[in-house]
Amino acid sequence: MAGLRRSEVQPHDDYGFFGPGSVVWKVWGYPTSLTVGFQRAVVVEELDPPLVAAVHHTQGIYRRPRTRYDRTLRYFAMVAFAGSRDVCTAADVLVKVHSKAIGRLPYGDGTYDANDPASQLWIQLTGWHSILYAYERYGPGKLTDEEEQEYWQACAVAAELQTCSSDDVPRTREGVRAYFERIRPRLSASPIARQAMRHLLKSENVLPPASRWARPADLVAAKAQRIATIATMPRWMRELAGIRQSALLDLLIVPVMKVAFAVVHLSPRLELRLLARLSPSTVPVVAPVKLGIPPCREEVLTPAEARARHGFASPAAAHPDLRARQAARVLDDGRTPSEQALVESQEILGPLA
Template identity: 80%
Template sequence: MARFKRSEVQPHEDYGFFGPGSVVWKVWSYPTAPTVGFQRASVVEELDPPLVAAVHGTQGIYQRARTRYDRTLRYFAMVAFAGSREVSKAADILVKVHSKAIGELPYGGGTYDANDPASQLWIQLTGWHSILYAYEKYGPGKLTAREEKEYWEACALAAELQTCSPDDVPRTRDGIRAYFAQMRPRLSASPIARQAMNHLLRTELVLPPVPLWAKPVSLAVAKAQRIATIATMPRWMREMAGIRQSRLLDLLIVPVMKVSFALAHLNPEVELRLLGLLSPSTVPVVAPIKLGIPPRKEEVLTPAEARARYGYAKPAEAHLEFRARQSARVFGDGKAPSDQGLIESQDVLGPLA
């Protein structure tokens, strides 16, 4: 397992936007979140034509699969657990990162922009829904009605860190279902979507290198997670994407994953070591919560309060001049977009290589 030292864990500045006792900490701190939940979100997202065009255009998931997984998971974890200043800075720099993901749609005409509010809403809802779905299927089970209401209110709060509007976030399970039903006719399993989905289901690509003797175990773990993730996807979605898996496997994987996750969750330090295998950069974000290390200030802020305190603009209004220059480079001059946002993001989201 990855190296981990309790003595090196640093406290967060504050509780961020949720804090102890919140349903977000309850759901997102369970080991289903960084594994099946996160993988499901990444795979399902690719059915949205503008989003998969952005993913395909940057080629990040293919050229640096492990670091892309690591950086993206770190950001998701920061939103749930990190201090308000750190999260606000990450949300701000992410707008500059996404400014690189613009271009012409490869199918059907038009353009794509990763900062587009509709794409950001799709990412937000597929992410939060997938994390909850995996928790319910392979973890402790369904939330209470009160907890679920709090969960979707928290999802709307977290949407303030994206370029989408929190007003567009449904606040109930029925509302989430209605959103996905509305999106279904717009989804497409294009060749690049199928390529991306199958690539993202290859868990072995994000696992660290292991000695020869350990490879069978590593491959078995990767295979189990792939089966578990596919088992969470509805049949119509699998058929659209050409992903096949028997109903028997769907059933058999449930007790295997339930027991595995429950055992991992018994010991926080073991859980952190296992997390370090998937995403080393996420461990410092989650460790203070797992180990019960209080922040320097025991307070919870809202994103609006954090922006006012630290001087950040709303994501939808951030870096407009820089985004305009990126657009001019791509659509006006026919050049590749600048990597400036990616380069600047390394201090916040982790190294690119």
């Protein structure tokens, strides 16, 4: 990473679904997004009982925290920055990967399915809201009304890459708030949710091994990110999850993080260097954008245009036979699901180990 040259960076096929000048590139391209914003998203998501049941069942965040973080962050970044073919391929394989995350809820009745549209909508809105909120709090500040309208419209576009319906995505801040208020009664900080949230707040779990002299700096940075992430969570959510942090820390962390992120943002190469420590698989996705390398075709597509061009079904309609077989294996036969899709996904989403 230290010697990354422009000539070594592979350009994307096209601008994907957003492109230069878009509010998505403005917000997601700021260093708050793939740090505090992303961490907030994955922590808050665990309050959804079906989602955390799937997370707990696979144990991926505990057995391989670094590669799990790396692969998930890569997918987040691909949606924002990668070419349309690569994004469609990743969205398609993710449906197959999620087909193995199915089972019976550990608390109460019912089942969970990672491809369930309700869970996918929760992930989509939690992710996009967290990215924007981190940008507002620790970055340049609030968007203009026009930019925010574009942002939530873009969120609906990105939802077409999930199994949920883009029609269900609110297009305004008020609509997003109403969604979270509506879903709040179903959220639960079960023991497995609290365990997952505390684990995901430990940024040091996803950092690579460091030399003795670098470890203190890593621990300070991880602690600062944890404080910053918790400071973005409303009090009711912290109380629900049993997470404690003083109002004074909430206040003091803001100028620290604003300055740190502003300094990092001055140098695209420094941004890429730090990203390489958090998520090496994400660097090839972000590097062309940060280094100003144009794609092979300077065009922006819609997801529908991209699927038609590259030959993919919509995620909601993708791989019905596989999903049915996985459900039958787990729910009817009591067997473990096939992990073939997980193995297949390594070429697209990054290594498992």
